[in-house]
Amino acid sequence: MSAPVVIVGGGIVGLSAAYELLRRGRSVVLLEKGAPDHDSCSLGNAGMIVPSHFVPLAAPGMVMLGLKWMFDGESPFWVRPRLDLDLARWGWKFWRSSNQRHVDRCTPVLRDLNLRSREIFLRHRQELPGSFALETVGLLALCRTQETLDHEAVFAAKSNAVGVPTEVLSAAEVRRRDPGIDYAIAGAVMFTKDAHLDPRELVKLLTSEIQRLGGRIVWNAEVTGWRKEGARLKAAVTTAGEFAGETFVLAAGAWSPAAAEALGLRIPMQAGKGYSMRLPHPVQRPKYCSLLMEARVAVTPMGDALTVGGTMEITGNDLSVNPARVRGIRKAFVKYYPAFKESDFTELPIWSGLRPCPPDGMPYLGRTRAAENLVVATGHSMMGLSLGPVTGEIVAQLVCGEPTSVALAEVDPDRHA
Ligand SMILES: Cc1cc2nc3c(=O)[nH]c(=O)nc-3n(C[C@H](O)[C@H](O)[C@H](O)COP(=O)(O)OP(=O)(O)OC[C@H]3O[C@@H](n4cnc5c(N)ncnc54)[C@H](O)[C@@H]3O)c2cc1C
Missing domain, CATH: 3.50.50.60 (FAD/NAD(P)-binding domain)
Structure with missing residues (x-):
């Protein structure tokens, strides 16, 4: 052999x-x-399969957005300020990559990688013994405000143009498609090729x-x-x-x-720490996974449970939990899904994980x-x-x-x- x-x-x-x-x-x-x-x-991740994510993290506007979030203790993004040459180099490269030319070059690559991966997930479902639940119902990008929805509708048109299909939905249409779930939103973009599963x-x-x-x-x-x-x-x-x-x-x-x-x-990667919590008996169980667009929180039904996760903290290879940012996730979640209360999360274990993040x-x-x-x-x-x-x-x-x-x-x- x-x-x-x-x-x-x-x-x-x-x-x-x-x-x-x-x-x-x-x-x-x-x-x-x-x-x-x-x-x-x-x-412990959010289990989303995302052809919708064809724009790299380093994109126009991301540096300004990151700087704005730095000053809010409950925001979805934070870099721990520290004297570290690797971090400084990473930040420089990130800034240099955050331009439209980079996005234009990377978009077809990320799209093709994600779409091919989706095909392999479908094959896995057939061939892995015992199989696993793979929900190919799409992903909802939920928008609380009309302003965000208008912005996401522009992105949806771009997405259609690169071959990743979308639908722009009113709040009433979202409720019609997911009956029995309370959504406090202005509307949503549905990415029909996205899917979700339980990563464990x-x-x-x-x-x-x-x-x-x-x-x-x-x-x-x-x-x-x-x-x-x-x-x-x-x-x-x-x-x-x-x-x-x-x-x-x-x-x-x-x-x-x-x-x-x-x-x-x-x-030269930095670890991007994120958190998730799993509600074992949610008061409502949405059919779709969703991204809460203003808050950058991810919500995914997994079996009978519901996983809620988010944040990106650049704090080194450190898995410790920052309670303020976890609170930020909970607070955002109940604004979009008003049937839930922050107290639903009391005593739930908080999972943290490190995303491997290159600067571009x-x-x-x-x-x-x-x-x-x-x-x-x-x-x-x-x-x-x-x-x-x-x-x-x-x-x-x-x-x-x-x-x-x-x-x-x-x-x-x-x-x-
Ligand atoms: C909150 C959160 C939500 C997320 N949601 C999603 C999502 O919905 N969809 C999505 O696509 N991605 C999501 N991600 C990102 C995704 O989880 C990661 O990109 C992915 O898990 C990285 O996988 P990996 O195999 O590269 O690394 P890891 O899962 O970290 O695996 C690396 C392994 O290598 C081992 N290892 C490390 N060093 C050594 C060594 N020297 N010798 C031997 N073994 C070693 C580690 O123990 C570990 O088991 C999310 C991440 C977070 C934090």
Whole structure:
């Protein structure tokens, strides 16, 4: 048997890569620093599959919006001010990328990645044993004010023009489509190709399917370095010993920069912390997942439960919970869904996760000059669940010498090296 492909990281990206490689008959070793019951950003997220997200985070207007939010303790965005050269460089690159030319170049790439991923999710639903609930009913971008709705209607027209279909809905139409749910809104944009699922369910299924197909998952194996000979990696050095392989895949989410740096590769990401809470018995259960546009909060029905999440805090790789920002999420949620009360959230555990955020809002995906047998697959920011399957497919295509489903120029891992 040929030497295995060694994958670093057991989040949605690493698992998707392992699964696609196993489907192609490759042998796989997946190294995960956590235990089998470990948490990761891939577990507590809002579970949205988002062809609607074809605009990268670094876009015109985002820097001004971010600066405005910085002064509100309950706002959805915050950067902890600190003397940190990496953060300063990240901020500079973000600012430089926040222009229309960047958005125009990246839009078709993000659209194609998301649409291809959606197709693979549909295939997963058929082929993963036991299957999982995948709701392909669309996503509602809920607007409290007419001003926001008018603004979103302009975006909806752009979305239609790039091939991501939308409908602009009045408040009455939203209520007609989701009877029995109280919505305090001026209206909404429906992104009909978006979908949602319970990420915990998907991660669990993929993990057991990988093992059933003969993939080896090594838990409590934190990659701390590499053994390299010439231009090729020979082994990943971990807290559980060395793992030799033929090809290596770096899919360690927000922790990827440290592992890459050991190879002289700069992937200058910041962790974007977010929170979620899961209402196990919501007083109402909407049919659709929704984004609360003024508040940047995400709401997703998952089975009988309802997950409410949001915020983006750039505070380093730190999972601590900021109560003011969690309060901001709750306060916003009950404004749009008035049947709920803030007290519904009392005593619920608060989950926090770290999104891997590159400064230009585009993933790092592809081969790198750092080592000829390394594939980098990280930096999916707020779209990692959505883009997990297509990323897994592209990793497997690169390893197996197949053409990739989407061109990779805009996601080149060496672009900031
Ligand atoms: C509140 C919130 C809501 C979100 N909602 C959505 C959504 O609706 N839709 C969407 O598409 N995305 C969403 N996201 C983003 C999404 O969750 C992430 O982009 C995605 O989970 C990233 O996956 P990953 O596999 O790259 O990283 P992770 O899930 O972080 O996995 C990385 C894994 O690598 C392991 N690891 C790290 N370093 C090492 C090492 N040195 N050695 C071995 N193992 C290592 C970690 O333990 C971890 O298990 C949301 C995020 C947040 C915070």
